[in-house]
């Protein structure tokens with residue numbers, strides 16, 4: 074079976090077939106979404122969730138830290154973006170920076186409490202903190218707007234040196250989100266294939282052993298928590314722009330559960346691309362099955378249950394099995410095989 | 417010269433006293449054996465010495481540093497390595513990465529986010545050298561989980577050696593090994609004693625008596641005897657209480 078820790082083909086270079094396909098889909102989506110009966114906004118929503126899911130999987134899949142309260146950082150990012158526009162100044166970069174900073178700080182605080190935990194205790198504490206933030210969002214009425222949230226958040230112009238672009242319509246905003254996502258994907262890809270990423274995976278595989286070969290496991294877990302909260306914050310800032318609002322539901326327990334479900338169904342435990350599959354599957358289910366029946370979430374949930382039962386490695390694992398069964402071409406020798414001659 | 421000194425260590429779990437009073441003194445360049453019946457507290461003693469548990473009382477000094485109560489990663493970085501009685505490997509990945517992760521030259525860039533790990537031939541070559549020491553070089557690119565039991569034991573030792581340690585703690589290295597594998601392990605430890613100071617818990621008396629320079633016998637959380645194998649053999653009381661008929 075495949076594992077996240079398999080040595081990457083091409084020694085961690087990002088120029089892989091999967092990456093090519095991913096970039097191609099992102100760059101062409103605006104041209105085929107509407108012809109096939111979907112809509113521009115969906116593309117943007119998917120891109121934002123992919124960003125959230127990939128950052129989350131750094132913690133969940135790679136480091137094996139099962140946070141069930143990650144919606145909080147998405148929400149904090151969304152609120153921070155909105156509050157920045159409403160109270161400080163209308164600025165795209167300022168708002169996104171505020172979103173990332175707020176989520177990072179919240180992640181740093183929570184991370185300090187949860188990083189010496191693992192397993193069920195870690196999960197429960199992340200839920201508890203998630204609920205605290207959600208509760209705060211509802212109760213701090215004068216700041217957050219309570220149950221209604223922040224309404225009328227603008228989509229500020231993209232200012233880049235002398236350049237000033239209006240990105241307030243869905244089509245233009247999609248391109249901005251896509252560029253942010255691509256940069257983030259490259260950064261994450263680099264991260265998980267570099268020494269730092271391999272150490273994260275060592276902690277997932279055997280925390281005790283990692284400690285006894287000299288790693289400061291607490292510090293590394295904390296850092297990972299912070300980094301994945303920062304990605305969630307960025308996604309949250311973009312989400313506030315997409316929705317033109319920020320409201321408590323964004324950081325609800327439901328949202329936190331959803332991201333876990335997406336990552337698991339897609340195969341985030343075995344593949345970098347797993348979360349992408351999961352997000353796609355969810356939105357396809359929502360928009361296509363959802364168009365046929367009100368009970369689409371039931372079907373998605375059922376799919377989740379079946380997946381966990383028969384193929385816990387998720388879609389990515391399924392694809393791997395299919396590819397191994399289909400005699401397309403013998404898999405070419407990659408990193409380890411090429412290296413083996415030297416042994 | 418005394419490299420590692422343990423003075424009057426105590427460890428309790430709740431009201432249960434597991435280590436009553438342990439003192440050991442490990443000379444540099446020797447193999448120091450530890451034996452004793454099941455449940456005597458040998459593994460707990462290793463856990464305390466390597467930072468897994470903090471002692472409730474006592475001093476542990478390594479090259480003049482007082483290390484009692486320090487964290488495992490801090491102790492490991494001083495050049496103190498260990499293997500585990502129950503196997504503790506990185507099982508999702510290949511054999512060689514288990515070793516690479518333990519190399520100090522890799523650890524020092526654990527926060528690096530720009531390199532590709534397996535492109536660094538110096539690192540890979542160093543890891544292969546370590547694997548070669550334990551006879552696993554030709555299995556370097558197999559998954560650790562796919563190794564045979566005996567080879568997993570060998571990999572445990574390779575991971576401990578990778579840190580380029582001053583002193584290595586081995587917790588029952590022969591446990592579960594057949595006669596042939598035990599013989600190979602004996603040769604390995606003989607070759608290691610040239611380079612490392614070794615402290616080894618072992619139930620296999622023939623193995624221990626063959627290799628150790630000094631042996632401490634632990635019983636009820638106390639060191640009830642410490643001597644050379646020859647002298648211990650002669651000590652009727654020790655022989656009767658713990659050795660059975662091996663000697």
Ligand SMILES: Nc1ncnc2c1ncn2[C@@H]1O[C@H](COP(=O)(O)OP(=O)(O)OP(=O)(O)O)[C@@H](O)[C@H]1O
Pocket residue numbers: 429432434452453454455456457458459460461501
């Ligand atoms: N964390 C713990 N909490 C409570 N009791 C413990 C704990 N760890 C060990 N013990 C107890 O301490 C005693 C000594 O255990 P230890 O594992 O050190 O024995 P050992 O000498 O290594 O035995 P063996 O030869 O079977 O490996 C045992 O009775 C065990 O139940």
Ligand SMILES: [Mg+2]
Pocket residue numbers: 458459460501
């Ligand atoms: Mg033991």
